[in-house]
Amino acid sequence: MKNIILLSLLLVGTYAIAGDAELGKAKAEQVCKTCHGMDGMGIDNTYPKLAGQYADYMAQALKDYRSGARKNAIMAGFSATLTDEDIANVAAYYSTLQENSLTDLTIK
Ligand code: HEC
Numbered sequence: 001m002k003n004i005i006l007l008s009l010l011l012v013g014t015y016a017i018a019g020d021a022e023l024g025k026a027k028a029e030q031v032c033k034t035c036h037g038m039d040g041m042g043i044d045n046t047y048p049k050l051a052g053q054y055a056d057y058m059a060q061a062l063k064d065y066r067s068g069a070r071k072n073a074i075m076a077g078f079s080a081t082l083t084d085e086d087i088a089n090v091a092a093y094y095s096t097l098q099e100n101s102l103t104d105l106t107i108k
Helices: 002-017 021-036 055-067 073-080 084-095
Strands: none
Touching: 021 073, 021 084, 055 073, 055 084
């Protein structure tokens, strides 16, 4: 019984991080691109690059900003507008942008 519960938790967890990159792109267009860019490179050095970052890392960061576990005044506000589904989707979108070089800040 215990194993079944653990297995279901594992499956739910896996489902929760499998976002839809297309829906995430639409959300990024509305909310994130003014700072992180549609290419995930950040509009300048103030903003972290998201392109090619692991989706589960970004999803965790967004949930932590939303809960207050990770503190940042800017991201607290933006993450508060996101549902769990939005988070999975935007994380999926930015994680797909691997064609960008993470060291080239000139690409916009
Ligand atoms: C007004 C500017 C702004 C907007 C809009 C914005 N962010 Fe951010 N974001 C920041 C800043 C500044 C940081 C760095 C915060 C810190 O130091 O923890 C950050 C950090 C992050 C991080 C953590 C990166 C890391 O390497 O740990 C993620 C993930 C992220 N943002 C995703 C998003 C997503 C997805 C959206 C849209 C839903 C978004 N942000 C909208 C400014 C913004």
